[in-house]
Amino acid sequence: MTKEMNLEERFQAYVDGENKVEPKDWMPEKYRKTLIRQISQHAHSEVVGMLPEANWITRAPSLRRKVALLAKVQDEAGHGLYLYSAAETLGADRMDMVDDLLTGKAKYSSIFNYPTPTWADIGAIGWLVDGAAIANQVMLCRTSYGPYSRAMVRICKEESFHQRQGYEILMTLAQGTPEQKQMAQDALNRWWWPSLMMFGPTDDNSPNSAQSMKWKIKRKSNDELRQEFIDKTIPQAEYLGLTVPDPDLKWNEERGHYDFGTIDWAEFYQVIKGNGKCNKQRLRARQEAHAKGEWVREAANAYAEKQAARKAKEGSAA
């Protein structure tokens, strides 16, 4: 690096050299803000993402299914915590982030605003939603911000178990009675298109992508990841004997990828504006959980204050 390079150029050269940015390193303010935005949205998604599945814990069809689902939902709480911590390393305040979620100011993934009317939806979430999350998060393991990339390595390992858990539920249903197979098909019909929306708007409508790719926060574009997910998932649907609800879906020999139909972007923007089927229900559930946890926060703060007072006393006595 030459001496004449300004800070931003040095930063870009550092990132281009595949070096990880750590919390105390200098970084452009916009890089920091972009990461706080993305990581906090990701954390909120994990926390809200517990709700559609938690809805089925008490109704899981067997003890084995219940244990696996319980473990998955607990993992998601853990992912939320790693991610809030990663955002804190950038100077974000956890209570502010939580407030932004509870007041509806912050975004979280559109996918969690859809209902889970049957047990097959739990299979579809694991297979498709966690499958889409893995496609997105494998590239985030190589994101330029160190704490985020390290959190992602651990999260991806757990997501792989989640995906298998969901696929196995659907495999059992798909090999069951005609009614069970229909249940699996209906869940695929409900979750297919919303899963494709998880990757975000098309590249030409994604305001944040170009800069995030330049800074290597994102390593692949929304459209690239969506295509990878589709190519990987269609053979899995065929193995289940289920039909993806897209009449335009066709293997394109020339491109070496599946062509697919048009995503309903009007629906996507309605959902992220707060007008999806379950947005209000999800926020209400988070607000209620937060209110019920008040005594835990109070107790934790009281303990922390007591410890701090004891340390101060010991310090002054020494």
Ligand code: BYC
């Ligand atoms: N839903 O310029 P773009 C999980 C927003 S949780 C809602 O392309 P970016 C799991 C976007 O935020 C999965 N909003 O943005 C948990 C931006 O709005 P602002 C969550 C969306 O950031 C439990 C605007 O649209 N995964 O795995 O470059 C159970 C323009 O978009 C969505 C992550 O969060 C959406 N789908 O790219 C099971 C991964 N898409 O902030 C599973 C980390 C876009 O400008 N995040 N928007 O107002 C990312 O990789 C990126 O943030 C995105 C979007 C690919 C999502």
